[in-house]
Amino acid sequence: MVxxxxxxxMQLAKVNAxxxxxxxxxxxxxxVVISLTSGIFIPDQSSFLLIGTILVSxxxxxxxxxxxxxxxxxxxxxxxxxxxxxxGGIELEFSK
Numbered sequence: 001m002v003x004x005x006x007x008x009x010m011q012l013a014k015v016n017a018x019x020x021x022x023x024x025x026x027x028x029x030x031x032v033v034i035s036l037t038s039g040i041f042i043p044d045q046s047s048f049l050l051i052g053t054i055l056v057s058x059x060x061x062x063x064x065x066x067x068x069x070x071x072x073x074x075x076x077x078x079x080x081x082x083x084x085x086x087x088g089g090i091e092l093e094f095s096k
Contacts (some may be wrong), residue, residue, distance in 0.1 A: 020069025
């Protein structure tokens with residue numbers, strides 16, 4: 001068994017930001033599909049408005065989830081390092 005005593009806070013934050021950005025993209029796509037299929041968009045709306053709404057629905061969640069994922073990753077990394085220092089880290093077992 002190997003004990004994970006410390007994690008790289010910034011690396012954890014970056015990885016978490018990327019994972020959360022991907023989740024934000026998926027949620028944005030789902031929101032666009034739901035809005036397009038539920039009739040929220042009126043057929044006579046301009047295509048510019050439609051494209052803008054779709055882009056905002058996809059891009060905004062990616063940015064927001066990415067930023068929040070980064071901040072949460074930093075907090076989790078800091079808390080893990082603090083707690084692991086006091087009570088010990090997670091035990092890992094690797095096999096060949």
